[in-house]
Amino acid sequence: MRIVIIGAGAMGSLFGAMLSSVSEICLVDPFEAHVRAIREKGLVVEQADGTSETFRLSATTEPSEIAAGADLAIIFTKSWLTSAAAETARSLLGKSGVALTLQNGVGNLDAIAEVLGRNRSVAGVTSHGGTLLGPGRVRHAGRGPTFIAGASPDISLLSDIAGTFGAAGIQTEISDNLDSLIWGKLIINVGINALAATLRVPNGILGITPACEPMMRRAVDEAVTVADALGIELPYDNPLAHVKQVCEMTAANRASMLQDVLRGARTEVGVINRAIVRRGEALGIPTPYNLFLSEVIEALEATSAERCL
Known part of the structure; x- marks a missing residue:
């Protein structure tokens, strides 16, 4: 091929x-x-x-x-x-x-x-x-x-x-099941990318640090609520546990959004956390944690040239 x-x-x-x-x-x-x-x-x-x-x-x-x-x-x-x-x-x-x-x-x-x-x-x-x-x-x-x-x-x-x-x-x-495939990966990204980029840690740290779990869980729960409202069946039974499993499987990896933030580049938050916010708004579902993570990443993008090292 x-x-x-x-x-x-x-x-x-x-x-x-x-x-x-x-x-x-x-x-x-x-x-x-x-x-x-x-x-x-x-x-x-x-x-x-x-x-x-x-x-x-x-x-x-x-x-x-x-x-x-x-x-x-x-x-x-x-x-x-x-x-x-x-x-x-x-x-x-x-x-x-x-x-x-x-x-x-x-x-x-x-x-x-x-x-x-x-x-x-x-x-x-x-x-x-x-x-x-x-x-x-x-x-x-x-x-x-x-x-x-x-x-x-x-x-x-x-x-x-x-x-x-x-x-x-x-x-x-x-x-x-195409929708299941795409949303299954989207929810993993929702749980990992913005949080890793904000905290500047590799994936593995997110999954084993108790202080990270509440933020990860709330962002994931919001995304799952939106997926449920859209009638999308996810490819795993316990979304938060699956996100943590991916953190373990990719423990040394720097999430793509973290790599973008570290080099002052534009991120894909618009098609990840911000996508959950937009779909939540259309459905009348509040998504405050994904909104907050979106705004933090967008602010990091906007201030990258002024960053204190």
Whole structure:
């Protein structure tokens, strides 16, 4: 399978490295230093035990350098870049090629489907965690299952993707409940991302620190209440326990929102905690904890240039 990965930050690079053992991979990302390091020295993936491996991958900042005809485009960009990434995918995919979003938050699949059509759009969630350590270097900070589902289900297509991922060591299962898939991951992000970014701690600390639990529980409870009102069945029975389990599984990982805050970049709080607030307002459900976390992260974004070190 020929695969292009659009958005080669921590997760895009990590998946590119893993998939390179079974597929032809090309990474596309505007981060010039990162792309240059990969092209010149390879992509170094560091494991939790301190070992590392270097992967030789194609990488570019210019999609026009890539020949069209890819079988799969995996989109790992930030959510506000999804529509542009889908346009890039359209220019690089073959006629029967599809795009898979493994991004955070809600709304990404719809944005891709608007460009490619629902029959060429696939959504997924993954428990793998990655941290960008510097140009050409990422840490594989957590492992776990990956789930995929089609906007317009084609079992043979999903089976091809799952088979390719599985051959690369990415345990992948096909889901028949797309909303459950997306909201299951959303609630995990609600419980971890903004809190980790505010406290500036890795995921594992959140799950074992008693003082963190009340904030995590209240944010998660609000999101679950909204999901229940929307008639969405979550893929786990105890949401808070599951969020804590993910914290344990990705203990060394710096949540993507924390990585954004640390480098003064725009976060995805708008499609995570703020998304819960918007849907709560539409349903008449109060979401004060997610509102507070959204406002704190938005204030951190607005004051990043003035931060005291």
